[in-house]
């Protein structure tokens with residue numbers, strides 16, 4: 001048997017194996033229907049190593065600092081909630097308009113997350129060429145952040161393209177409910193802006209099982225007096241971390257297992273140890289309380305609903321086909337884009353001339 005036959009056979013075997021694994025992962029979870037233009041196999045041929053490039057790199061990043069996982073997860077959330085998952089959250093301010101980064105919620109996003117995404121894009125494009133969007137890379141990075149922190153494994157449908165318009169400051173504020181919001185505000189915002197319901201709200205809030213919050217986001221629950229829905233001991237400890245208004249201190253969102261993606265966040269809420277009003281009020285509100293209890297007692301159920309809602313969220317107002325572009329730099333639009341998109345449309349989809 002020649003060497004090339006052996007390697008060809010093992011290659012075939014390997015690809016059959018990996019196909020098998022990914023089909024199993026798909027079947028193990030329940031997914032919402034895919035929107036037109038996204039698919040499970042979108043980059044299988046033009047960038048077969050896409051997922052391993054991202055996963056291998058992030059494994060190194062998280063070994064250094066697991067805190068980055070929460071930053072990457074939050075980046076995907078913020079991107080999808082404001083004008084859809086089109087990587088507009090990654091655009092830095094330019095003469096063309098204000099960027100999402102310049103609106104207040106940026107304060108809770110870790111700047112490092114932007115750099116990690118751009119580094120991943122660079123690695124992916126070096127190997128495959130400019131075929132994978134920053135929006136797809138952000139969605140895959142969020143998934144890996146979850147898996148590598150102990151959360152559920154799931155597949156991400158791909159084929160998103162990057163937006164060319166900035167979200168305005170007002171649009172950003174309207175779509176990202178503040179951590180001081182109550183459940184009514186959250187439910188209304190998610191229902192009207194994102195077509196997401198109470199189960200989605202509770203499941204997606206489970207992202208707070210990892211990451212940190214700033215004192216300024218919950219100090220209204222500490223001053224001038226304890227929010228009565230907050231546990232007394234939890235309050236005493238938080239007053240130590242945030243001794244006055246306006247400090248720049250931070251604390252963990254899930255006191256039971258701050259860096260592990262699990263269902264302990266819901267146990268925190270049942271013990272009145274949720275950090276933000278937007279967390280704790282879901283246990284006060286009768287429309288969401290039962291869902292919290294069901295996730296607190298059954299992690300499998302939480303993982304199942306989380307994957308479903310993440311996939312739903314990850315498809316919000318995506319740009320597909322010939323809409324949008326594949327950015328060559330995640331933080332800036334491609335130059336001459338107006339001209340390019342005209343050319344692309346008239347050619348009916350033969351994307352790259354170079």
Ligand SMILES: *[C@@H]1O[C@H](CO)[C@@H](O)[C@H](O)[C@H]1NC(C)=O
Pocket residue numbers: 101102103104106107111
């Ligand atoms: C974040 O937002 C604040 C206030 O809008 C702004 O001053 C700051 O420059 C922004 N930071 C980045 C990195 O964009």
Ligand SMILES: *[C@@H]1O[C@H](CO)[C@@H](O)[C@H](O)[C@H]1NC(C)=O
Pocket residue numbers: 170
């Ligand atoms: C943004 O919102 C503020 C306050 O709600 C409003 O006064 C302002 O006109 C809005 N700006 C734009 C461009 O819509």
Ligand SMILES: *[C@@H]1O[C@H](CO)[C@@H](O)[C@H](O)[C@H]1NC(C)=O
Pocket residue numbers: 182183184185
């Ligand atoms: C929720 O917050 C909104 C806006 O602050 C307020 O109008 C509403 O009364 C609150 N609802 C409840 C049930 O507290």
Ligand SMILES: *[C@@H]1O[C@H](CO)[C@@H](O)[C@H](O)[C@H]1NC(C)=O
Pocket residue numbers: 197198199200
């Ligand atoms: C939310 O929608 C999902 C389907 O997307 C459904 O299974 C679930 O029961 C709904 N939850 C509520 C509280 O209506």
Ligand SMILES: *[C@@H]1O[C@H](CO)[C@@H](O)[C@H](O)[C@H]1NC(C)=O
Pocket residue numbers: 240241242243247248249
């Ligand atoms: C929080 O901030 C205050 C004042 O900015 C500081 O004195 C205090 O040591 C900080 N506490 C913690 C736990 O970091």
Ligand SMILES: *[C@@H]1O[C@H](CO)[C@@H](O)[C@H](O)[C@H]1NC(C)=O
Pocket residue numbers: 245246
């Ligand atoms: C908090 O600090 C900012 C500046 O960092 C200041 O504008 C604001 O007035 C302060 N708020 C309070 C309540 O001290």
Ligand SMILES: *[C@@H]1O[C@H](CO)[C@@H](O)[C@H](O)[C@H]1NC(C)=O
Pocket residue numbers: 298300301304
């Ligand atoms: C937990 O949820 C899973 C998934 O819905 C379900 O199959 C299982 O029966 C539940 N376990 C218990 C103990 O209720």
Ligand SMILES: *[C@@H]1O[C@H](CO)[C@@H](O)[C@H](O)[C@H]1NC(C)=O
Pocket residue numbers: 092329330331332
């Ligand atoms: C990407 O764009 C940013 C913002 O203009 C710039 O600072 C950075 O150097 C660019 N990166 C590359 C690789 O060109």
